Amino acid sequence: MAIENVVQTENELIKLAQTGDRSAFAKLYDFYMRKIYDFVYYKTMQKEQTEDIVSQIFLKAWKNINSYQQNSFSAWLYTIARNTVIDFYRQDKNNRNIDDFWDLASNDDLLAKVNNSLQLQKIKKLMINLKSEERDIIIMRFWLDLSFKEIAERLSKNEGAIKMSLKRTLDKIKGEALWSLIIAFPQIENIWKKMS
Amino acid sequence: MEKNELENILDELYHFYPELKQKEQELIVLIKEMKSSRPEIEFDETFARNLRQRLLKVPVKETKKFNFNIMNKKIFIAAGSLVVISLLFIVAINIFGPNKTDDNLWSITPLFNNKEEESQIAYLPSGSFGSLSDLRMTSGDASQEEMITTGVSKDDLTAVSAEGKVDYSPVATAVGMGAGMNIDARMILPIYAGFDYKYSGDEFNLEQTSALVYRRLKNENSLGRDLARTLNSFNFPGINLDTFSNLKVNSISFGEDKEQGLLINFELKEGSLYIYENWEKWRIAEREACGSNQACWDRFRIRIEDVPTDSELITVANNFLSEHKIDLANYGEPQVDNQWRTYYEYAEDKANYYIPEQATVIYPILIEDKPVRDQSGNYSGLRIGINLFFNKVSSLNGLIPYNYEASAYDLETDSARIIALAEKGGWNRNFYNISKEENKNIVELGTPEFSYVQMWRYKDNTSVELFVPALIFPVTKRPEIGYYGNNYVVLPLVKELIDDIEKEEQNWNMLRPLDSPVSINAISEGLEGTSTMPVEIKAEE
Incomplete structure (x- = not known):
């Protein structure tokens, strides 16, 4: 969902921002900042890195606001976000093929620092086998609670493609996921037994 | 997880893939666990507020488009002039970027000079700038090519070895003259000054195994060509520019026509700006009238x-x-x-x-x-x-605009090795260590500071500007008289450069110090076997 307020539509704000109107861009920032922050956080799992990257994303967006010519501002912004996360990781020579935190081969220390570390360690084993976009869909649907329509808009895809991608992703991870989740959370075993 | 939320997800999936319903229980477990493993987000409201404030201070680049195709040199000459004037503004804008101030004036404030805009650094894979060894060519230790460019030929530097073999060596820079200084063969080489560098700073560890080297981007774009195309529409007296092909404007100069006026020069190719005196406007007529009257000249010192x-x-x-x-x-x-x-x-x-x-x-x-x-x-x-x-x-x-590429290079991590090379004078040693007495002429070096050192690589008639991570050792104590060396000893941290310096250090050990001043001409004349031989040269391997 884009900005829909009683005063100005998102498109009006963008046009004003493109003329140099800072207050218009500030409104866009207010609306999208937390959404982008959360998305980036789930791709870095660290507050400091998230702050660095989010700063870069909005600086890029503001600086390049005149180059925005697409139909969806949120898609444009999320594209900047995804690319900035990738750039952030790839600036380290050892991370040339890294798209986000979930691609990192070894980060046990880091995982230990974040909340739900035990659960995350299991989730990570699932996520590392997914493509970057598949992970984004998981993050957006299950952690950011975005609808398929909203995910489709942000990833510049149609809704059907997103659902198909999620289905494939779930197919890919469900076998391994269930076993690893059972190991991690014995209480699930009861559910599993009932299902069987 | 609320039941409705779960149902919504399932309904959405079933709408497209009804066959998934057969595995509903599996899906429910998976979805619930994916939802319950959602990490808690650490979010700082102050950060959000500060970022908002910072953003509002950053100037935004406005898009200006010019259409050169509509120009007609006969009809639109006046309009063309306006476009040229506009283009001259665009020169500044393209090089240094626009900054729309509250006064609505275009200034030459560099857009790219806002350090907060980290996007102006493009991060490349490691080692993207190739081997950095050739950067040594521009440093103080002269190579053969450098001697030629500085006006010193091999002949000027010819000496005879103790074995009677004629060879040449970078004598000029060995005594600290460095690159870029013209050396006349009649010049008297100073005696090697005997100074020992001694590190007296704190212990330090070098744990970082790699760091970024930066390369400046010069922002060369189509502007020079666009300008040339537009200027072609004017009839320049004496020549028809249309007869030349693929023209580009490389630089533009403006001059202030007033006393103490300045010349402003935009170097489009280099992406830089120079200002200097409009010489005619800075003359001191009384001094020029002094002629050979030294007392008169002295009055103007x-x-x-x-x-x-x-x-x-x-x-x-x-x-x-x-x-x-x-x-x-x-x-x-x-x-x-x-x-x-x-x-x-x-x-x-x-x-x-x-x-x-x-x-x-x-x-x-x-x-x-x-x-x-x-x-x-x-x-x-x-x-x-x-x-x-x-x-x-x-x-x-x-x-210059804040616009760089960055690429990681391996660093030296052995601080003892770094200190040992610093005590030899580092990257640009000026004085050859000949002290024979203990503690004679000690120059003390303090704890180093990390910095980037600006280097140039000259290749194929173009120059590339690189910024290399380095340690800067300050001279903290010097002899009371006679130390004309640098205030700092510089050592790059990039491993391959350290390897090179160490290799050269070994070559330096083949030199023997001068006992007294000797002219370069005298050296070339070959004072074989005498005690005044300045340098003992061993044939290079």
């Missing part, structure tokens, strides 16, 4: 009491930059270049010591908040020259 204090010089420079709306966002705190004062203090006849007529204020370039230095360890960046006769800014150089 700058005396030590004429030199303003550092803070006064910095104020003059700051006022100039402020008046011309030159943004310093990407430059560090200004410092006055006072190197001449060291030599002045050493001079016995201070009354006749020549004090430079121009003072220089340096605003060091900052790359990712780290200051840039030159190969001698002095700050490098925006240099403002102040003519001390008029107490006015007379030159500016080093104003």
Whole structure:
């Protein structure tokens, strides 16, 4: 969902921002900042890195606001976000093929620092086998609670493609996921037994 | 997880893939666990507020489009003139970017000079700039090519070895003259000064195994070609520009037609701006009339009491930059270049010591908040020259856009090795260590500071500017007289450069110190076997 307020539509704000109107861009920032922050956080799992990257994303967006010519501002912004996360990781020579935190081969220390570390360690084993976009869909649907329509808009895809991608992703991870989740959370075993 | 939410997800999936319903329980477990493993987000409201404020201070680039195709040289000559004038503004804008101020004026404030805009650094895979070994060509240790470019031929430097074999060696720079200095064969080489560098700073560890090397992007774009195309529409007397092909405008100059006026030069190819004196407007007629009257000339010499204090010089420079709306966002705190004062203090006849007529204020370039230095360890960046006769800014150089590529290189991590090389004089050794007595002429080095050192790579008639991570060791204690070396010893941290320096250090050990001054001509004439032989050269392997 884009900005829909009683005063100005998102498109009006963008046009004003493109003329140099800072207050218009500030409104866009207010609306999208937390959404982008959360998305980036789930791709870095660290507050400091998230702050660095989010700063870069909005600086890029503001600086390049005149180059925005697409139909969806949120898609444009999320594209900047995804690319900035990738750039952030790839600036380290050892991370040339890294798209986000979930691609990192070894980060046990880091995982230990974040909340739900035990659960995350299991989730990570699932996520590392997914493509970057598949992970984004998981993050957006299950952690950011975005609808398929909203995910489709942000990833510049149609809704059907997103659902198909999620289905494939779930197919890919469900076998391994269930076993690893059972190991991690014995209480699930009861559910599993009932299902069987 | 609320039941409705779960149902919504399932319904959405079933709508497209009804067959999934057969595995509903599996899906429910999976979805619930994916949801329950959602990490808690740490979010700082202050960060969000601060970022908002920072964003509102950043100027945004406005898109300006010009259509050159509609120009008609006969009908639209007046309009064409306007376009040219506009283009000249665009030159500044393209090089240094627009900054729309509240006054609605275009200034030459560099858009790219806002250090917060980290997007102006493009991060490339490691090692993208190739081997850095060729950077040594431009440093103080001369290579064969460098000697030729500095006016020193092999013949000038010919010496005869103890074995009677004729060879050549970088004598000129071995005595500290460095690159870029013209050397006359009649010059008397100074005796090697005997100084021992000794590290007396704190212990330090080098744990970082790699760091970024930066390469400046020069912003070369189609602007020069567009300008040339537009200027073609004018009838220049004496020549028809249309007869030339693929024209580009490489530079544009403006001159202030007034007393103490300045020349402003945009170098489009280099992406830089220079300002210097419009010479005709800075003449001192009374001095020019002195002829051969030395007393008259002396009246116009700058005396030590004429030199303003550092803070006064910095104020003059700051006022100039402020008046011309030159943004310093990407430059560090200004410092006055006072190197001449060291030599002045050493001079016995201070009354006749020549004090430079121009003072220089340096605003060091900052790359990712780290200051840039030159190969001698002095700050490098925006240099403002102040003519001390008029107490006015007379030159500016080093104003460059904040636009770099970065690539990681392996670093040396052995601090003992670094210190050992620092005690040999580092990257640009000026004095060959010949001390024979213990503790004779000790120059002490303090704890180093991390910085980037500006280097140039000259290849295929083009120059590339690189910024290399380095340690800067300050000279903290020097002999009371006679030390004309640098105030810093510089050592790059990039491993391959350290390897090169160490290799060269081994070559240095093949040199034997001079006992007395000898002219280069004398060397070339071959004083074989005498005690005044300046250098013992061993044939290179």
